Amino acid sequence: MVEENAMTSDESAAARKELASALMRVADGDRAALQFVYGRTAAKLFGVCLRILPDKVEAEDVVQEAYVTVWRRAGTFDPDRGSPIAWLAAIARNKAIDRLRGGTRRMKPLEDAADIFDPAPSALNTVITDETHRRLMECIDGLDARDASAIRETFLDGATYEKLASRLSIPLGTIKSRIRRSLVQLRECLGDA
Amino acid sequence: MRDDQAGDRNDDTRAAEYVLGVLSVDERREIQRRLATDSALRAEVEQWENRLAPLMLEVSAVEPSPHIWRGIEERIGVAGKPKSRLPRWESLFFWRSVAFGAAALAAASLAALVYVGTITPSARPMVANVAGAQSSFIAAIDPASRRLTIIPSSVAKVDQHSLQLWLIASGGKPQSLGLIESAAPVHVTLPAQIVVAADATLAVSLEPPGGSPTGQPTGPVIASGKITNL
Numbered sequence: 001m002v003e004e005n006a007m008t009s010d011e012s013a014a015a016r017k018e019l020a021s022a023l024m025r026v027a028d029g030d031r032a033a034l035q036f037v038y039g040r041t042a043a044k045l046f047g048v049c050l051r052i053l054p055d056k057v058e059a060e061d062v063v064q065e066a067y068v069t070v071w072r073r074a075g076t077f078d079p080d081r082g083s084p085i086a087w088l089a090a091i092a093r094n095k096a097i098d099r100l101r102g103g104t105r106r107m108k109p110l111e112d113a114a115d116i117f118d119p120a121p122s123a124l125n126t127v128i129t130d131e132t133h134r135r136l137m138e139c140i141d142g143l144d145a146r147d148a149s150a151i152r153e154t155f156l157d158g159a160t161y162e163k164l165a166s167r168l169s170i171p172l173g174t175i176k177s178r179i180r181r182s183l184v185q186l187r188e189c190l191g192d193a
Numbered sequence: 194m195r196d197d198q199a200g201d202r203n204d205d206t207r208a209a210e211y212v213l214g215v216l217s218v219d220e221r222r223e224i225q226r227r228l229a230t231d232s233a234l235r236a237e238v239e240q241w242e243n244r245l246a247p248l249m250l251e252v253s254a255v256e257p258s259p260h261i262w263r264g265i266e267e268r269i270g271v272a273g274k275p276k277s278r279l280p281r282w283e284s285l286f287f288w289r290s291v292a293f294g295a296a297a298l299a300a301a302s303l304a305a306l307v308y309v310g311t312i313t314p315s316a317r318p319m320v321a322n323v324a325g326a327q328s329s330f331i332a333a334i335d336p337a338s339r340r341l342t343i344i345p346s347s348v349a350k351v352d353q354h355s356l357q358l359w360l361i362a363s364g365g366k367p368q369s370l371g372l373i374e375s376a377a378p379v380h381v382t383l384p385a386q387i388v389v390a391a392d393a394t395l396a397v398s399l400e401p402p403g404g405s406p407t408g409q410p411t412g413p414v415i416a417s418g419k420i421t422n423l
Binding site for chain 1: 205206209210212213214215216217218221236239240242243244245246247248249250251252253254255256257258261262264265266268269
């Protein structure tokens with residue numbers, strides 16, 4: 001499996017290293033390094049935020065907050081403990097989900113957000129290898145089909161258990177135990193990240 | 194506590210649920226609070242962030258408009274940036290270098306507080322180097338949560354005395370923040386009536402066991418220092 005993705009993995013490892021070292025420079029107060037990180041990752045993270053917060057203005061605000069946080073806390077990023085993109089994504093997703101849960105957002109039709117989707121591939125996609133994505137998808141595909149799509153959608157749109165239950169018209173307790181079981185299964189399938 | 198009997202496996206599921214994003218606002222806050230002190234939970238969360246991150250490949254990238262970057266530049270300009278290459282509040286390495294042994298635990302939790310985003314840009318942390326001839330402490334205050342952490346770095350023998358922490362507002366009387374330890378970090382939630390300003394002083398006095406009987410310092414002050422904004 002290393003063979004067939006050797007190119008991709010090499011490119012990806014290089015992109016990851018570049019991003020990680022830029023974050024180290026951000027920790028030292030290097031604005032150009034922050035701009036580099038932004039250039040590489042903002043389109044993806046904005047897309048991620050827009051899925052959770054379809055209101056464009058809210059998503060923009062969260063993205064700004066996320067990079068201000070990156071600026072201030074780059075020193076807490078530890079390349080030995082995970083990938084830079086997972087770290088960046090966690091900051092943006094957590095802010096977006098907390099904002100969504102705050103219930104203060106203004107509602108706006110989804111179509112507005114769809115208008116500004118840009119299908120151009122993000123440079124970030126080279127950081128996440130096809131290989132890691134393929135492995136995760138294999139594990140997700142090993143789940144019950146309904147649970148697999150629930151896991152995928154929830155990660156992307158940040159729905160609560162309550163929302164999932166009403167969306168799928170199943171009792172709250174049932175969806176909770178199904179998702180939990182799926183997560184345990186996923187962990188077994190993926191091993192230690 | 195809900196997870197006491199449940200053990201690690203349940204915490205792992207909780208971490209996964211947190212990262213997946215299915216938890217309610219209260220449940221998320223509880224996790225975020227625990228992340229500040231629970232390094233095992235933090236490791237679980239990090240692992241799940243790494244496991245699930247590839248799902249982002251399925252999201253279309255959306256180029257943000259140029260004013261987003263300009264807004265970030267403005268915000269970091271306003272927030273101010275610590276001088277390059279100086280130890281910084283946010284840096285784990287900074288905390289590792291100032292804190293040893295038991296203190297490292299508190300340092301890690303402070304760093305985690307920053308990491309989980311409990312410290313917001315509008316409320317920059319405050320610190321004080323509380324030092325005297327033979328004893329010194331490091332204190333950090335998160336104005337948003339009103340939590341103060343005081344970490345002993347070296348403390349002279351206190352025998353049977355208690356160490357009491359005081360806050361002295363500029364021109365004001367000492368207000369007790371309670372008893373602290375000579376060999377372990379202590380977390381204090383500041384009472385609502387106490388106003389913390391950057392020019393206030395923190396002081397540690399030697400008191401009879403159980404603390405000052407009068408509500409004011411009665412013994413010698415072994416360390417003191419001004420609070421400054423980071």
